[in-house]
Amino acid sequence: MEGVSYQRFPKVKIREMKDDYLKFDLRETDASMANALRRVMLAEVPTIAIDLVEIEVNSSVLNDEFIAHRLGLIPLTSDRAMGMRFSRDCDACDGDGQCEYCSVEFHLKVRCDSDQTLDVTSHDLKSSDPSVVPVDVAQYAESGGYDASEQRGILIVKLRRGQELRLRAIARKGIGKDHAKWSPAATVTFMYEPEFHINEDLMETLTLEEKRDWIESSPTRVFDIDPNTHQVVVVDPEAYTYDDEVIKKAEAMGKPGLVEIYAKEDSFIFTVESTGTIKASQMVINAIEVLKQKLDAVRLSEETEEADDQFGELGAHIRGG
Amino acid sequence: MNAPDRYERFVVPEGTKKVSYERDTKIINAASFTLEREEHTIGNILRMQLHRDPNVLFAGYKLPHPLQYKIIVRIHTTSQSSPMQAYNQAINDLDRELNHLKNAFEEEMMRISREY
Ligand SMILES: [Zn+2]
Numbered sequence: 001m002e003g004v005s006y007q008r009f010p011k012v013k014i015r016e017m018k019d020d021y022l023k024f025d026l027r028e029t030d031a032s033m034a035n036a037l038r039r040v041m042l043a044e045v046p047t048i049a050i051d052l053v054e055i056e057v058n059s060s061v062l063n064d065e066f067i068a069h070r071l072g073l074i075p076l077t078s079d080r081a082m083g084m085r086f087s088r089d090c091d092a093c094d095g096d097g098q099c100e101y102c103s104v105e106f107h108l109k110v111r112c113d114s115d116q117t118l119d120v121t122s123h124d125l126k127s128s129d130p131s132v133v134p135v136d137v138a139q140y141a142e143s144g145g146y147d148a149s150e151q152r153g154i155l156i157v158k159l160r161r162g163q164e165l166r167l168r169a170i171a172r173k174g175i176g177k178d179h180a181k182w183s184p185a186a187t188v189t190f191m192y193e194p195e196f197h198i199n200e201d202l203m204e205t206l207t208l209e210e211k212r213d214w215i216e217s218s219p220t221r222v223f224d225i226d227p228n229t230h231q232v233v234v235v236d237p238e239a240y241t242y243d244d245e246v247i248k249k250a251e252a253m254g255k256p257g258l259v260e261i262y263a264k265e266d267s268f269i270f271t272v273e274s275t276g277t278i279k280a281s282q283m284v285i286n287a288i289e290v291l292k293q294k295l296d297a298v299r300l301s302e303e304t305e306e307a308d309d310q311f312g313e314l315g316a317h318i319r320g321g
Numbered sequence: 322m323n324a325p326d327r328y329e330r331f332v333v334p335e336g337t338k339k340v341s342y343e344r345d346t347k348i349i350n351a352a353s354f355t356l357e358r359e360e361h362t363i364g365n366i367l368r369m370q371l372h373r374d375p376n377v378l379f380a381g382y383k384l385p386h387p388l389q390y391k392i393i394v395r396i397h398t399t400s401q402s403s404p405m406q407a408y409n410q411a412i413n414d415l416d417r418e419l420n421h422l423k424n425a426f427e428e429e430m431m432r433i434s435r436e437y
Contacts, residue, residue, distance in 0.1 A: 006373040007414040012425045014433045024429070029418070032369035039362045088328065178327050281430055288423045294363055295412050295419075297339055298356050300405065304342050308405060 008033075020186075022272040022280035025193070034190050034268045040287040041188045043176040044294075047078035047277040048104060048132055051087075052097070052170040059163045060120075070156050071169055072181045074122050075135040076104075078277040082286055084173040097172055104132040106169040112159035120165055121153030132171060135276035184283050186273040192263035194240045196222075202258050203232055210253065217249035238269060330390050333357050342405070351379075351397040352404035360384055364392040370411040376402035 010029040016022070026034055053068035060067070087097030097103050105128040112118035122134035134153065157165060176183030206214065208225070211232055215223045220239040223232050223246070242263065250258035274280040333339050337357055345351035356363060364382035371380035379397035396404035 004410070005414055005417070006370070006410070007417045007421075010418065010422050010425065012422070012429045014429045017430070017433050024426075029422075030369055032365045033418070036362045036366045044362075088332065175331070177331055281426075284426060285423065288419050288426070291362075292416060292419050294359070295415055298359060298363060298367075299412055300340055300342065300354075300409065301338070304338075304340065305405065308342060308344070 017281060019279050020274045020276055022270070022284065024270050024272075024284075026190070026268045026270055028266055029268075030266060031192075031268075034270070036291055037284070037287050038188045038190060038270075040291050040294075041272065041283050042183055042185045044290050045184050045278075045283055045286045046081040046084075046173050046175050046290075047182050047184045048076045048081050048084070048171050048173055049179075049181045050074065050076070050106065050169045051172040051174065054168045055166075056168070057164050057166040060157045060159055060165050061163075062157050067157060067165070067167075071125075071167075072179070074125070074154050074156075075275045075277045076132050076171055077135060078132070078184065079282070080129075080131055081173050081278070082289070086174070087172050097170060100129075102172060104129045104171040106171060107167070108169070109166045110159065111164040111166075112161055115161055118159045119152065120156045120159060122156065123153035124156075125169070184274055184277045184286075186275050188270070188272050190268040190270045191238070192242075192265070193267035193269055194237050194242070195262045195264050196234045196237060196240075197260040197262075198232060198234075199258055199260075200231075202255055206253075206255070214246065214249055214253065214258070218246050219243060222246070331358050344404075345397075348397065350400060350403055351395070354394040354396070354404075354408060355391055356394065357391050359392050360390075361392075364394065366415055367394055367408075367411055370415050371396060371407055373414075374398075374402070374407050374410060377407050380407075 008029050010033070011025075011027040013025040013027070014022070015024060026037075050068075050071045053064075053071055055064045055067070058064055058067065062070075085092075085102040087093070087102040090097065090099060090102040092101045093099035093103075098105075107126045108120070108124050109126075110118065110120045110124050125134055127133045159165065174182035176185070203211070208230055211225055211230075215225065215232065218240075220236075220241055220243075222234060222236055222240045224235045225231070226233050240261065242261075246259055247261065250256060270284075272280045272283060274283055278286065339357050341355045341357075343353050343355070345353070361384065364384065368380050368382050371377045376399045377396060378399060379395065382392050382394045384392050394408070396407055398404055398407050
């Protein structure tokens with residue numbers, strides 16, 4: 001039976017690609033694959049986040065664990081994450097998670113000595129590794145069109161005169177399944193690509209007014225009227241939310257079968273948004289890699305296969321083979 | 322205080338096998354595979370891939386309990402194949418599909434970045 005394969009050859013078409021946003025079509029595969037990719041992006045693509053905080057001085061209004069929690073939630077640039085080790089299986093530091101293979105150290109030292117309230121932000125975190133730093137929101141602000149100078153990093157705590165915050169933090173590699181702070185995903189969604197079949201003959205029995213009325217019944221703008229031919233056309237298939245409103249409307253108008261709408265079972269439109277820890281496109285590539293590793297881990301071991309071979313022969317013998 | 326560690330959901334404990342296999346005692350060519358620390362992600366793609374194999378008569382998976390971090394994949398094949406063969410085939414096919422997908426995605430990324 002060697003050489004037999006039931007493999008599929010999926011196709012990809014990227015529609016829009018920004019650092020933190022990606023929209024693409026995935027075709028010629030099934031929902032299980034699309035959903036596996038979505039689930040892996042949300043919960044199993046690794047990133048780096050602060051996981052251990054040692055507070056030296058904290059005279060701020062927030063308690064130690066509150067600050068530690070806020071530090072954990074700060075997104076850190078994680079292009080290194082795929083190549084890093086998890087602290088729990090790092091040999092170099094016996095799993096205490098303090099070596100360069102599995103961790104990044106941060107220091108924060110801020111004291112307020114003026115009458116003005118002082119903001120302690122992610123900019124005050126000093127990293128031991130220049131490739132792992134708090135995500136620079138200002139960088140996105142520029143492309144977003146608002147003033148970058150107003151972006152001062154992510155607020156951790158505010159200090160008044162005489163208050164001080166001094167700490168050491170260890171960031172580690174992790175996955176969203178462990179804690180959501182490690183998830184690189186802001187959102188990952190996919191929808192089935194819809195397919196519309198308008199019964200043109202039946203449609204032409206409608207007056208222009210009725211056509212308008214029918215189009216209006218859709219809560220999203222999926223259809224419109226061609227101004228020249230006065231024909232109903234699909235203007236935005238993806239705006240359709242599978243709400244069935246136009247189908248019900250057609251029935252109510254006494255025109256059942258005016259339109260038929262199917263979900264193509266092998267076509268998916270993905271929207272991927274990143275928190276900024278890794279690029280959205282990298283998230284997809286890492287998800288594919290992680291899924292491959294997961295599959296590899298569930299391969300049968302040789303001893304299991306051999307044990308079964310013996311059993312098989314014995315079984316055949318018993319069955320009189 | 323006595324809460325289990327969060328990583329227990331996805332780290333296979335020492336001394337436990339990741340995959341174990343148990344032949345059905347009553348039906349020929351039927352078997353169950355127990356996959357430790359896996360869930361719907363792997364269960365569902367394996368099941369759907371197994372359904373593409375015409376020698377597979379039945380393929381299904383279950384997550385027996387949300388606090389037992391394992392899935393059970395059950396396969397029944399014709400005499401032309403065996404559960405183990407079908408299982409290995411499904412993993413190989415999925416692996417190749419993902420290789421293809423990765424290449425397709427990277428090519429598409431190259432094409433898009435040239436356009437901008
Ligand atoms: Zn280490």
